[in-house]
Amino acid sequence: MSSAPDKWRPSLTLVIFTVLATVGILPLVGLFFFRLYDNQLIRQTQAELIAQSRVLATIYAQEVTARLDSGLVLGAEVPPGVLPDPGDQVTPIRPALDLTANDLLRRRPDALPAPGQAQAAYVEIGARLTPIIRETQKVTLAGFRILDPQGVVIAGRQEVGQSLAHIEEVADALHGQYRATLRNRVPDKPPPPIYSFSRGLGVHVFSAMPVIVNNRVAGVIYTTRTPSNIFDHLYQERAKFVLAGLAVILGTIAIGLVFSRTITLPMRELIDRAARIGRGDREAFQPLKHYGTREFAQLSHSFLGMAEQLARRSDYIATFSAHLTHELKSPLTSIKGAAELLQDSVQGKAEGLTPAEQNTFIANILSDTQRLEAMAQRLRELARAESLPQNERTELAPVIADLRSRF
The missing domain is CATH 3.30.450.20 (PAS domain)
Known part of the structure; x- marks a missing residue:
């Protein structure tokens, strides 16, 4: 990007x-x-x-x-x-x-x-x-x-x-x-x-x-x-002019305070929350103290909701990776052990395996391979389910027919 x-x-x-x-x-x-x-x-x-x-x-x-x-x-x-011309009525x-x-x-x-x-x-x-x-x-x-x-x-x-x-x-x-x-x-x-x-x-x-x-x-x-002359009048009324100037200054300060509370402070707090979330601080998902305006409240809710969803997705991926590693470890270990025994038998490093034992090890390898293929297929289906389709249509008739045949 x-x-x-x-x-x-x-x-x-x-x-x-x-x-x-x-x-x-x-x-x-x-x-x-x-x-x-x-x-x-x-x-x-x-x-x-x-x-x-x-x-x-x-x-x-x-x-x-x-x-x-x-x-x-x-x-x-x-x-x-x-x-002027004598004939002119207005001059x-x-x-x-x-x-x-x-x-x-x-x-x-x-x-x-x-x-x-x-x-x-x-x-x-x-x-x-x-x-x-x-x-x-x-x-x-x-x-x-x-x-x-x-x-x-x-x-x-x-x-x-x-x-x-x-x-x-x-x-x-x-x-x-x-x-x-x-x-x-x-x-x-x-x-x-x-x-x-x-x-x-x-x-x-x-x-x-x-x-x-x-x-x-x-x-x-x-x-x-x-x-x-207008300035002579202003000078004569200089006390009122000073009061008017003070009113303008106070009004400007009031506008600044409103801007600060409704825009500046919420934005600074949201920036701080984004930095804390980037460092992995889970306490940063709490609502802001002041939202200021309706639009800023919507922006804050959307941002914090998105950040929390991404955090949950990250936790899900970490948990899923741990389980997947555990599930893959068992068939891979079985395949590796059977392959090593067959290799030793072929090279004469160990007593020769009978044909029945060789067929058993080969069957175990094929079974574990099919198990891995099934896991890979389920991973693909899971990835397809996680990706939300956009502007696609799904016909329910084939699904209903399949359910009727099974139940």
């Missing part, structure tokens, strides 16, 4: 340990996949800023339209192709910021002194919109700045009267094109240690929405907000 190739195979203990270690590490590995969630949070933040800016842009455009007759000067003309601006693909820009440049004073009408519009943006900021936590067509801040908590026209996204919006960017931010509090797993906590989303009136830029709604 060919044996299995001798190559390295992991032990059951190693497999179980690997599975348990994987289960324990999965929550930690999942933290890295939260980067994808960071990206989703950034786009969600951009979508919120787009919606808020669009509402303020509509109100701002209405204020500008109402003051056009008073000599209000608009900004640059929107280039062809920038504005959504879809969030497209991507933390993994977009270049993360440096923190926003500081405002510069304005080259001139903003028009009084724009200052008035800014004053009218200031209460609205402050009330909105209380709920949305976003930062709002309303710029005139020259990029001068006319409404907002800070930088009023200063220019933001030199900032990239604002410059694009002043030419009629919506632009959003990701910029590094300086946090107002030390970041939590878990910050290293995420970049979302260290960025600001900036959105510059142009206000278009009569195909010209009337101003810019400039908004900013820090995206929500």
Whole structure:
């Protein structure tokens, strides 16, 4: 019988340990996949800023339209192709910021002194919109700045009267094109240690929405907000997070104990029993202390039953060999003695045997030979009976006829 190739195979203990270690590490590995969630949070933040800016842009455009007759000067003309088709009923601006693909820009440049004073009408519009943006900021936590067509801040908590026209996204919006960017931010509090797993906590989303009136830029709604960050929440709930980690560890240990009791321990005991049976220890046929699972109990019963049957067969063969040796010894001794006497008589080493004595010895030899032949025939029949036939048919009619003739 060919044996299995001798190559390295992991032990059951190693497999179980690997599975348990994987289960324990999965929550930690999942933290890295939260980067994808960071990206989703950034786009969600951009979508919120787009919606808020669009509402303020509509109100701002209405204020500008109402003051056009008073000599209000608009900004640059929107280039062809920038504005959507007037026939389109729906013109959504879809969030497209991507933390993994977009270049993360440096923190926003500081405002510069304005080259001139903003028009009084724009200052008035800014004053009218200031209460609205402050009330909105209380709920949305976003930062709002309303710029005139020259990029001068006319409404907002800070930088009023200063220019933001030199900032990239604002410059694009002043030419009629919506632009959003990701910029590094300086946090107002030390970041939590878990910050290293995420970049979302260290960025600001900036959105510059142009206000278009009569195909010209009337101003810019400039908004900013820090995206929500799941790790900041985890850090705030770090006590619960630690408890959850302990629960995972305890659960992993519990699973390991179940595996050990149901698989590892019964298997090790069965391996030990096989080694003891191989050394001839008859006490090893006792049932196992723990079977673990139903399948393992069936395997143990089958293995121990087979080993016990093989042991009985070995005892039977040893007993049978002893009896056979005893049965063969008597006729062989008789044949050998008669043959030696006949040989001595023929060679003249002893007194010559009479013909009657010679016939008697020859008859004894033939009788013992027939006895040996009968024993050999019975051995063949015994061997045939011991080998169980597979998929064979036996007709009972000849056997019944023979029994009727004998009984």
